[in-house]
Amino acid sequence: MTGSRSRRSAAVLTALAVLALPACQSGEEGAPEPAAAATSTAQEPDPVEPAVISTDPPLDSVDVAPVTPLHVNAGNGTLTAVTVTDEDGAALPGALDAGAATWTASAELAYGTTYTVAATAVDAEGTPTQAGGTITTVSPRTLTLASVFPSADSGTVGVGQPISVTFDEDVTDRAAVERQLHVTTTPPVVGSWSWLSDRTVHYRPQQYWPAHTHVAVDVDVYGLDVGAGIRGQRSEHVEFDVGAKKVAVVDATERVLRLYVDDQLVKEMPTSLGKSGSPTPTGTYVVMQQSRNYTMRSASYGVPLDAPGGYETPVEYASRLSNSGIFVHAAPWSVGDQGRRNVSHGCLNVSTANAGWFYDNFGRGDVVEVANAGPALEVWDGYGDWNASWDQWQAGSALVPPAS
Known part of the structure; x- marks a missing residue:
């Protein structure tokens, strides 16, 4: 019995010894696999979008109204140079905004003129882009001149004085014109325009002007089609004062x-x-x-x-x-x-x-x-003018409700 137990104990010890060998064995056979090396995937930077130049109105536009604001714009970048010249080579003045993304003309365009636009913009890396072309304004069939009374040299007027705007050509689009007529008063006054003919429109308050009212009149018709291809020759600004009642x-x-x-x-x-x-x-x-x-x-x-x-x-x-x-x-x-x-x-x-x-x-x-x-x-x-009731007077306006 004793010999049998001794043989079993020896066999167990031998097996344990065999299991323990790999932990300290230095030979190639049975060596552990090397650990996988750490990998890195460095991301490529996004490509830089090139600068894009556009204009408003678009290049190659024709029959443009001369009061249309002219803008040169840079997308994905900034403008570094803008020139706009007329047919005689005279430069149109303008300025960049704070971010150099838009150039805006500071003067109105002339009738019947082709303007040449040249612009340069750079992207985020400084790579330049250039663009150029022309924009041509409309040539009107004829022009009409508006005269305003009271005028700048009329002096102080009385409380019954209407404002008169008279054109030297017939106005067939009265609403378009009336939308461009503006009266600003101190103190504020309720008033309305009313057309007396195809060439004459008057403005009067609902009641007589308050004594000592200051009145400013803007007739913003330059470039405006007043109907039948006739356009305003120039805009007018007039200020006057009303005296005692x-x-x-x-x-x-x-x-x-x-x-x-x-x-x-x-x-x-x-x-x-x-x-x-x-x-x-x-x-x-x-x-x-x-x-x-x-x-x-x-x-x-x-x-x-x-x-x-x-x-x-x-x-x-x-x-x-x-x-x-x-x-x-x-x-x-x-x-x-x-x-x-x-x-x-x-x-x-x-x-x-x-x-x-x-x-x-x-x-x-x-x-x-x-x-x-x-x-x-x-x-x-x-x-x-004061011989029309207020309702009758307003009925002479081309706008509903009438412009005040």
Whole structure:
């Protein structure tokens, strides 16, 4: 029994010894596999996108409106050089933005002109890209010039003075034009444009201008197609001031002209208005212009000098109220009728002294209101704008709602 156990113990020890050998055996046979080497995959950098140059409007554009803003743009880079020249080689001024991504022209383009554009841009690595081409502006069929009144040299005007814009060609796209007419006032005022003809548009407030209002008018029609291929020749900017509120009021049945300044009665004048055959139109007038000396002519309203009732009469201190020939003026020959009877051809006759006072103290844009006289003054007669109701006035706008 003892021998059998001894043999089993020896066999176990031998087996353990054999299992232990690989852990310290140095021979090639049975050597452990070498560890796999660590690998690295270095990523290639993304390729740099080349700079791309574009223009607005695009190169090779034709019939471009001259007010179209001209831009040169760089994508994936920055602009380093931009030149735009006209047919004579004159450079169009412009400037880069802060990031040098866009160049913008600082002057309007001219009509019927081809501009040559040359630009260089660089990408993130400094590699340059160049582009060039032409842009050609429209050649209008004809041009129209807008005149604005009051003008820059009109001085202070009265509270009844409308703004008048008159074109020297017919305007068939009234809405397009009206969208480019802007009035800015201090203090703010509610007003509207209204077309009196295909060439004339007026602006008036809903009520008389507040005294001492400052008014700025912008007629931004350069480059604009006003219809039928006619384009605006240039834009206009005008500023003017409104003075004190001056309103003269007369009732044709009373024949007394009462003059108010800032709603305070300051003077009364006996007057004689139009007789039955030539009544003074009833309505609200605005002083249009004044002449120290003026010759009244019946031919101005269709009666020749050699016809019955024809006349040519020199007068002093003439303040025109309408295109049809209504004035406040000196009429020393009718002083005996003034305040008593209406004997004039339609004008408001006053004494020479009173006509001089009116001439000196009332002026362009001031208001004369005539009541209980002849037929209504037409809106188109002089500055008869105030003879339309506010709704009627707004109905003359080409825009809905009307521009203010």
